[in-house]
Amino acid sequence: MDAYLRAYDAKSGAELWQGPVAGARCRQPHDLSLKGEQYVAIGAGGHSESGTTIGDSMVAFRLPRSGEAPSLWSRTIDRPGGRFMAEAIAFGLVIVLLVIAVWRWRRRRRARV
DSSP states (O other), rough: OOSEEEOEEETTOOOEEEEESSSSSEEEEEEETOOOOOEEEEEEEGGGGGOOOOOEEEEEEEEOOOOOOOOOOHHHHTTTHHHHHHHHHHHHHHHHHHHHHHHHHHHHHHHHH
């Protein structure tokens, strides 16, 4: 119900991968291959009766190649809460820059007097 598609190791149960989808309700995933790349495609969406985001879409993820490490984006931003944290950090940086700008402006203003 958190709008993420996850892959788990069948033996250990460890989470191998996850990716965001457009809605919390997902249909049966489909495995396909195109030009030597492996993909997982799902129909995702939600409706007001289930209390999820309204919408429908088809989402496809390219699976990592052998030995390919996940990108920084997928390890941070695409994790649950990652976008919120990125926005919170950006907002914090804007506030810090505004405080510095006001401090410098007041300092220059006092120096003139």
